[in-house]
Amino acid sequence: MSALAFGPSGMFEQSPIDATRIGELRAQFPVVWIDVSGLGDLDLLRRIGDMFGLHQLALADVVSLQQRAKVEDYGGHEFLVVRMVDHANTHETEQFAMFIGPGFVLTFQERPGDCFGLVRQRARDPAGQMRKRGSDYLAYALFDAVVDAFFPVLEDVGDWLQRVEDAVLGGGEAREVMADLHAARRCILSLRRALWPLREVTSSLARGETKHFSTEVRPYLRDVQDHVVQLLDLLENHREMSSSLLDLHLSSVNHRLNEVMKVLTIIATIFIPLSFVVGVYGMNFKWMPELQVWWGYPAVMAIMLVIAAAMLLWFRRRRWI
Numbered sequence: 001m002s003a004l005a006f007g008p009s010g011m012f013e014q015s016p017i018d019a020t021r022i023g024e025l026r027a028q029f030p031v032v033w034i035d036v037s038g039l040g041d042l043d044l045l046r047r048i049g050d051m052f053g054l055h056q057l058a059l060a061d062v063v064s065l066q067q068r069a070k071v072e073d074y075g076g077h078e079f080l081v082v083r084m085v086d087h088a089n090t091h092e093t094e095q096f097a098m099f100i101g102p103g104f105v106l107t108f109q110e111r112p113g114d115c116f117g118l119v120r121q122r123a124r125d126p127a128g129q130m131r132k133r134g135s136d137y138l139a140y141a142l143f144d145a146v147v148d149a150f151f152p153v154l155e156d157v158g159d160w161l162q163r164v165e166d167a168v169l170g171g172g173e174a175r176e177v178m179a180d181l182h183a184a185r186r187c188i189l190s191l192r193r194a195l196w197p198l199r200e201v202t203s204s205l206a207r208g209e210t211k212h213f214s215t216e217v218r219p220y221l222r223d224v225q226d227h228v229v230q231l232l233d234l235l236e237n238h239r240e241m242s243s244s245l246l247d248l249h250l251s252s253v254n255h256r257l258n259e260v261m262k263v264l265t266i267i268a269t270i271f272i273p274l275s276f277v278v279g280v281y282g283m284n285f286k287w288m289p290e291l292q293v294w295w296g297y298p299a300v301m302a303i304m305l306v307i308a309a310a311m312l313l314w315f316r317r318r319r320w321i
Contacts, residue, residue: 002017003032005026008131030134031103033106034105035106035116037112053076062108071205073209083195116142140217144220154235157191158238161238164180168248195231205218266320270312
C-alpha cells in the first residue's frame, strides 16, 4: 500500500505505508490517494473499507477479478472498475478498481506496476493544476491514464498485423503465419472485451449522472470519452484487418495448392496418351507388323514425343501453363 496526499500547502508521498497513518493524512491534506497493489490481504481491505465507509458489495467486487467495466454510486462514494493494461505484459489486462469520495481516492490493482507515473509527477509539481483541484480531478487523471495506456498497445497490434501481412504476401511458412495470426486475433479479442464496456462508463460520467464529479471536471471526462471512441475505432479497424488477413492467407494457401494440382494434372494428362501407346505395343501379339521391323522402336518414341510436344503447345495456347 502506498499513499500520496497533497494540497496547496504541500504534499506527502510514501510507499509502503501503514494503515494507521491514513487518518493523519486525511486530517492534514485535502486530497489523499491510497493505492493498493495485490489483493491477497483481506484484513487490510476490510480496514480500509471501515476507514472510508466503503460498501460491502463494492469491496466484494474488488476481489472478484472478472468484473465488467462499470460505475456505481453508493451515496458516500463512487465505485469505478475497469480493465487496465498489464505492466508486465502489455498484451494482457488486469482489473483496476477505484473509489472516489470527498477528499479521497482509493485504487486497487491486481499486481504491482502501473501507468500512473505521469499522474504522480503532476501531483509533485507545486505549480501544477493537480495541487489546486480536488479528488474528482485526481480520479479523472487516473482514469485518463488507464485509457491512454491502451493507445501504445493498439499501435503494437497494428505493427504486429503489418508483419503478418508481409509474411502472408511473402509466402511465409503456413503454420507460422497461421499461429501468429491467431495470436494477434486473440489479443484483439482480449482488448475488445476490456474496451467495449468503457463506452457506457464514460458516457455515464460525461453526462454528469454522478455527484462525485464536479461540473468543472466533466469536460475532462468528455475528453476521456473521445479517447475511448478513438480506441474502439482503432480496435475495430484491427479486427477487420485480422479477418481480412485470415481470408487472404487461406486464399493464398488455396492458390498455391491449385497451382500444384494444375501442374500435376497437366503432367498426368500428357502421360495418358503416352501410356495408351505403350499399352498397345506392350501386348506383344505375334502379327503386329511394327515388332518385326528395325524402325519400330524409334517410330513409336518419335510419335510419343510429338504427342507430348503437341499437347504442351496446346496447353500454352490455352494459357493453362
